[in-house]
Amino acid sequence: MNRYPxxxxxxxxxxxxxxxxxPPTREPSKPGDTxxxxxxxxxxxxxxxxxxxxxxxxxxxxxxxGTERPHGEAYKEFKHQGGGSYHCAGCGLLLxxxxxxxxxxxxxxxxxxxxxxxxxxxxxxxxxxxxxxxxLCAGCGGHLGHVFSGEGFDTPTDQRYCINGVAxxxxxxxx
Numbered sequence: 674m675n676r677y678p679x680x681x682x683x684x685x686x687x688x689x690x691x692x693x694x695x696p697p698t699r700e701p702s703k704p705g706d707t708x709x710x711x712x713x714x715x716x717x718x719x720x721x722x723x724x725x726x727x728x729x730x731x732x733x734x735x736x737x738x739g740t741e742r743p744h745g746e747a748y749k750e751f752k753h754q755g756g757g758s759y760h761c762a763g764c765g766l767l768l769x770x771x772x773x774x775x776x777x778x779x780x781x782x783x784x785x786x787x788x789x790x791x792x793x794x795x796x797x798x799x800x801x802x803x804x805x806x807x808x809l810c811a812g813c814g815g816h817l818g819h820v821f822s823g824e825g826f827d828t829p830t831d832q833r834y835c836i837n838g839v840a841x842x843x844x845x846x847x848x
Contacts, residue, residue, distance in 0.1 A: 731763070736763075755771065817836050
C-alpha cells in the first residue's frame, strides 16, 4: 500500500492547524463573555513602537496573526528548555509554565492549560473556512496561536494550546 498520499495529507492537515490568518483584530471573543474578559493591565503601543521592540518575525506573529514554520528554531529551543515560565514576548505577561508543557509532536510549543486563565483570551477564528479557537495575550492582544480540544492527548485537560515559539519569552526557574 502506498502511504505517500496519506503522509502528504497528514502533513497538510498539521500545517493548516496553526496557519496564518488575515486580517488581525484584537477584541475578546464576545462582549460580556466574563470567562474571557482579561483582568490584567493592558499594554498599548503604536505600530512603530511594536516594530521597534519586536523582531520582524515576532511582529508578524504577535501583531499580524502570523504563524512561524513548524519545527523551527524557536521550537527546537522549546524542546530543550527545563523548568520555568513562558511569558508574552510583547508585554511580558505570564502565559504558561513548564508544568503545563507537553510534547504533542505538532512542531510548535504545546501546553495543556495556561498558567493563569485570565492572562489569555480566546475567540473564534473563521479564517480558513472552518472554525478554530484563536489564543491571544490578555495584556497586549498579541496573537499566540490556537487551542484545540478532544484530540486524545493524555493530559489533564485534553486540550492543546498550539503556540508560536517566537511569541514566548522563556524565564528559567531559579535554583
